[in-house]
Amino acid sequence: MSHTCATPKDLSMGHALPPFHLLPGAPASPVLLHVPHSARVIPDHVRAGIELDDEALDLELDHITDSHTAELAAEAATATPLTPWRFVNGLSRLVIDPERFPDEREEMLAVGMGAVYTRTTHREPLRSPDVDPQPLIDRYFHPYAAAMTAAVDARLAATGRAVVIDVHSYPSAPLPYELHGTGPRPPICLGTDAFHTPPDLLAQAEEAFAAFGGTGINSPFAGTYVPLKHYGVDPRVSALMIEIRRDVHMPEPGGPAHRTGSTALASALAALVGALSGASEQDARA
Numbered sequence: 148m149s150h151t152c153a154t155p156k157d158l159s160m161g162h163a164l165p166p167f168h169l170l171p172g173a174p175a176s177p178v179l180l181h182v183p184h185s186a187r188v189i190p191d192h193v194r195a196g197i198e199l200d201d202e203a204l205d206l207e208l209d210h211i212t213d214s215h216t217a218e219l220a221a222e223a224a225t226a227t228p229l230t231p232w233r234f235v236n237g238l239s240r241l242v243i244d245p246e247r248f249p250d251e252r253e254e255m256l257a258v259g260m261g262a263v264y265t266r267t268t269h270r271e272p273l274r275s276p277d278v279d280p281q282p283l284i285d286r287y288f289h290p291y292a293a294a295m296t297a298a299v300d301a302r303l304a305a306t307g308r309a310v311v312i313d314v315h316s317y318p319s320a321p322l323p324y325e326l327h328g329t330g331p332r333p334p335i336c337l338g339t340d341a342f343h344t345p346p347d348l349l350a351q352a353e354e355a356f357a358a359f360g361g362t363g364i365n366s367p368f369a370g371t372y373v374p375l376k377h378y379g380v381d382p383r384v385s386a387l388m389i390e391i392r393r394d395v396h397m398p399e400p401g402g403p404a405h406r407t408g409s410t411a412l413a414s415a416l417a418a419l420v421g422a423l424s425g426a427s428e429q430d431a432r433a
Contacts, residue, residue, distance in 0.1 A: 172229075175229060180223070187239050189242060210269075210318070211267075215397060222409070223414075241264060242287055245288060246372050247260070249262040249289075299377060309383065310348070311371070315388060335362040335389065336390035337365075397409075
């Protein structure tokens with residue numbers, strides 16, 4: 148696979164199109180499928196600050212990208228009676244990682260993988276350790292966070308609740324950057340939050356993905372994404388992270404998706420979205 152360099156038309160440059168996309172769903176749907184790590188696009192000015200040569204960068208993107216998750220979310224969205232909303236990052240997480248804290252709260256700073264990475268998945272140099280992350284955070288991270296917050300606010304205003312489903316993938320064998328890679332690596336890992344993941348949401352996900360050989364909770368990756376405005380204070384916002392072990396649907400470290408595995412995963416995700424949308428769907432038909 149190859150990476151894509153581009154100069155995106157982002158909000159901070161004053162152009163019309165941001166480097167992320169909110170894809171509309173049904174007005175009555177509370178569900179927001181969040182796909183933050185599926186892209187390989189790196190703007191030219193960001194590529195200039197990355198120390199890897201093109202071959203090494205392509206391999207790093209194979210390791211770090213949650214390939215095919217955007218397509219999985221799109222396929223699932225078309226298979227549900229009440230179409231969910233989708234928020235999709237159009238840039239590689241090597242530009243900024245929108246799911247990291249942009250400050251010292253982020254534990255992944257210990258391995259050079261805060262909001263702006265300075266190390267690779269194998270703990271090799273990616274950027275100079277002296278790089279100032281703030282320009283990238285200001286240009287890309289904060290607009291992304293603001294747009295996600297607005298998307299959640301819109302679901303709350305329209306339906307009285309918001310359900311954020313993070314769609315990720317992870318390698319079958321741990322990579323050196325992982326801080327918690329020694330635990331179980333089930334086919335489907337479900338990341339939860341004590342405040343924002345109610346038991347019924349977790350149970351619905353376990354049922355939807357039961358056919359893949361097992362689900363696990365918070366291993367090897369834990370937690371889920373909730374905008375900071377809502378985090379820990381708004382129980383109307385529920386959230387769950389779905390981490391798909393990559394050998395379920397693709398070769399590793401990168402390559403085309405296996406049609407059978409991808410179709411089954413999309414069907415399972417659609418079933419989960421349908422279950423989560425049930426009350427709103429009934430309200431919409433009333």
